[in-house]
Amino acid sequence: MKQLLIESKQITAILADPSCCCTFNEYQWETLIRVLRHEGLLARISVQLQQQGLLDALPPYAQKHLHNAAVLAENQHSSIVFECQQIRKSTQQHGVRFYLLKGAAYVFCGNNTNCGRTFGDIDLLVNKSQINVVENTLLLHGWLADDIDDYDNAYYRNWAHEIPPLKHTGRGSVIDLHHNLVPVVSGRAPKIEYFTDNAIEYDGFFVLAPAAMTLHSIVHLFINEDFKHGLRDLNDIHLLFTEYASEGFWHELDNLASKCGFTLELYLACRYSHRFFQTKIPSEFASKLAQCHGNRLVNLLRDFIFSRVLASKHPLYTRWSNSLAATMALVRGHYLKMPWPILIRHTVHKSYRMTVRLLLGKSFFTKEQNS
């Protein structure tokens, strides 16, 4: 087996301080670029190196790929602004108050997390009573729900905190329309006003106040079973912690997490953000959280899972223990999202489909497209 040119640990060190890749040779860059591209973080490093004035001294090979990644991200940012404007125009008559979440929010408020952030979907939050009118209006303007089966549709409608993703037929933009931040069925959906109060308006859209924005990113990462973008999302949290750090912010964060029952998630975010990126977190704040949630034995298990599922999942770093950790995270995420009876039903349904896929091939349920 070929020796790794860059260890997984070095990747997180570079994300904490991009200047440490300035001495890399082309072969180290080859690996670094592959891994960062796979994690959706190549543009972020590119923009950070640019801001620090370090880009021009790098080997041309690295410059070329970093530059391209930054252009791609920049283009995603302008298209997200365009798509949001289209969404607002088409729903204007209904006076909807749109809250932007995650990536779109970072772009509109222009914080540091915005730097080189790459996207899949546009995450929007509206008042639950307006979901239907927004969905119908968007439909008239070309955003249609993908063809999903009855089970998945019912899952979204009855149990989730969002409706099925809406995709624009012409431009392909995808909207995730939320009415809450965690699935209703989990029993942990907070009173949404706790998060939306004090939201700040940017160009006709609302962005959650810093503490609420940060806590949402945390909850989204840790009450989940899918860690595909784990490293990127944890790095977002690191940047949010670092940028907003002030006494008021930590107080607000603590307060909000306690009110909504998300102190465990906050603890995990602090623990792994610090562990991965040496994030500066006030010691009083951290030890208060650790008192409630820092059981040593449980932490052994948590560390086993999260040090793996939050790290790079590029095949260069694949070990057997990673798939075990991923399975454990999958079970954990489902258990957090659904009560037992529903979870059992869900598991039976999904296992059936997985078996069919395994037997008959990955694309068995994918509908044939006429081209």
Place this chain on the structure above:
Amino acid sequence: MMQIRLNLPPFIFDIHSSVGFVEQNMHHMYPDELFINSSRPADYFVGVEKANGLRKFIRPQASFSFDAIEPFKTLPLNHAYASLEWGINYVVANQSLQYVILHSGIVAKGDKAVLLPGPPGSGKSTMTAYLSGRQGWRLLSDEMALVLPETLKVQPFVRPICLKNKSVDLVKRWYPDAKLSTVARNTHKGDVVHLCPGDSSWQQRDDLAKVNAIVFLRYDQRVDLEITELNQNQGFMQLAQNAVNLNLHGQQGFNTLVNLIENSAVFEVVYNDVEAVRTFLEQDVL
């Protein structure tokens, strides 16, 4: 198991496949000197492998991957080599923003290049294959022109030419010694065969050419040769439709197209006779 590093100027690809006929085709289509060891870092890592699932025993499938990400649905195993070639195009079209990329055939006589854009079925690849085999001509690409932003210069991206259906027989008639790949049957483009370009195209794979003319092709059985000169507006609109990554280049992309249109002769050519098109290009255009 094949794991190779291929120098495809201006890129270096790292390619893996354990499908036997993919490896054979690669060695048949690409000259030996393009196979390099790891002495230079690769730009992109791609591969095509047999897809998993018990279906592999009944109807084997192949899956293209771009560094562990599989952007497409699986295809019949028989399409594996073709899908690798298409996958490489896909990666370049989406990732390589150092060029304004036009979906177009491009051939050159010396350093004078002719862009041959056209929708599928227009005879673009067939015409490209014909011209690049004639004396003094060379292939830059049958699929994508890599234009250096805000210049008239095009970087060659020499690769096998993708021939569909009946054009395979035409090429065999014109060039009986042509090196062809195995056939990928019933793809979304029909039966597909790749053609290895001639030696002069490979030898000049690093030599930039300058766009002199833009010829929008349309094959029509009933028409020998019909040439219309397009004005700059018509030319621009048609060229913009063939631009792959124009949106990513913004103002610079727009300027590049304007520059191309303002400095080239622009024609629409309806034809059924490839030789007549060549005569026209050599005598009246270049």
